Amino acid sequence: MAVTPFGSSPVPPGFERRSHSSLAWVVRASVDDPALAHLLCDPETHLAHSPRIFKNEGRCVVALVGGYVMKRWSGYGGLERWKTRWRGTRAARAGWAATALEQAGVATVPVLAWGTREGVIGAPSYLLMAYLADAxxxxxxxxxxxxxxxxxxxxxxxxxxxxxxxxxxxxxxxxxxxxxxxxxxxxxxxxxxxxxxxxxxxxxxxxxxxxxxxxxxxxxxxxxxxxxxxxxxxxxxxxxxxxxxxxxxxxxxxxxxxxxxxxxxxx
CATH class of the missing domain: 1.10.510.10 (Transferase(Phosphotransferase) domain 1)
Structure with a gap:
């Protein structure tokens, strides 16, 4: 059985599971944005049409999408596939880390959701964060x-x-x-x-x-x-x-x- 980082529960407190198209997401329950569902259904299209790319290093892309910041990891193999199998995707590990920091009172950017294609090890994983325009x-x-x-x-x-x-x-x-x-x-x-x-x-x-x-x-x-x-x-x-x-x-x-x-x- 896969081990979830930073805790034994499959979903952190205040988050819930949601399915959009063939993607499985863990989403902050307090987020109430009608446009969010459309974004979570097809993150690749939104990334391709992003008005601003913060980082593009091939395997890792960070971009502004729909008023949020999305980070995508893809193209990893070997050890990363093993980590995904037993510890969750990179997006899931980052999401759990963010919620753990929040609970510990350490200042960080709020994470709103993370997800990947359900049942496909090695598929791209996505992390959605709040966009702080003035930071x-x-x-x-x-x-x-x-x-x-x-x-x-x-x-x-x-x-x-x-x-x-x-x-x-x-x-x-x-x-x-x-x-x-x-x-x-x-x-x-x-x-x-x-x-x-x-x-x-x-x-x-x-x-x-x-x-x-x-x-x-x-x-x-x-x-x-x-x-x-x-x-x-x-x-x-x-x-x-x-x-x-x-x-x-x-x-x-x-x-x-x-x-x-x-x-x-x-x-």
């Missing part, structure tokens, strides 16, 4: 960097404190609302691991410090704000000890990159 990703955001560093520290600290990690933390996977609130997206990269290991938490925080606030890595004052809020969200008292460990870890990353660049130059 921008962190690469395009402009504002008070100190405040943003602090808010990011709180967001990632809460993420870790609730037992989640994200394999690909980067500016394009964070949206910022007009009031400056960061939201985590690209949820198929989310993992529920229970207590987050110290090594994984450190790796995530170091990565954030290097990539999170465009156009450059965090300055010392921004890093201090980030780490203070991160430690507060996780209930850590000894921030100084974390500073020491993080600086040592960052130094190892610097040495590794310098060595790798030197080897490429010699080659």
């Amino acid at each position: 921008v990703d962190l690469r395009s955001w402009q504002g008070n960097r100190l405040e943003m560093a602090e808010r990011l520290g709180g967001l990632i600290g809460l993420l870790h404190e609730r037992g989640f990690t994200h394999r690909d933390l980067k500016p394009s996977n964070l949206l910022v609302t007009p009031d400056g609130c960061p939201l985590l997206i690209d949820l198929d990269g989310l993992r529920s691991v229970g207590p987050v290991p110290r090594s994984r938490a450190i790796a995530d925080v170091v990565k954030l410090g290097r990539r999170m606030v465009a156009p450059s890595s965090l300055t010392p004052s921004e890093a201090s704000r980030f780490l203070s809020r991160y430690c507060l969200a996780r209930g850590f008292r000894d921030r100084r000890n974390w500073w020491t460990v993080l600086r040592e870890e960052a130094g190892r990353h610097d040495e590794f990159r310098t060595l790798r660049a030197a080897r490429k130059t010699r080659a």
Whole structure:
């Protein structure tokens, strides 16, 4: 029997199963949009006529459809087929991750539905999310960097404190609302691991410090704000000890990159 990520129930609380044409969907029960049924019946046509493509990487397409954001995964084989058989499609895993984050109080974009062609392993899977027209990703955001560093520290600290990690933390996977609130997206990269290991938490925080606030890595004052809020969200008292460990870890990353660049130059 297939195992459902982030829970044992086949449908998260507040969602219900719906069939549209030959597609099986899990839809948020509170969504009451007459146009939604038409979209769910034929997502491929809507994707083909989308007025805006946010991302197109062959196997993964993100586009604006009918006032919503739809993400489609297709063309995966091998290990992904095995995961689909036992853990659900990529869309289902992302949908469960989103509902788990909502229940944990971690800020993210609301997911409205996910589905795939019923009984066909390897068929495209679809994730439907709310469209936040005024939000921008962190690469395009402009504002008070100190405040943003602090808010990011709180967001990632809460993420870790609730037992989640994200394999690909980067500016394009964070949206910022007009009031400056960061939201985590690209949820198929989310993992529920229970207590987050110290090594994984450190790796995530170091990565954030290097990539999170465009156009450059965090300055010392921004890093201090980030780490203070991160430690507060996780209930850590000894921030100084974390500073020491993080600086040592960052130094190892610097040495590794310098060595790798030197080897490429010699080659």
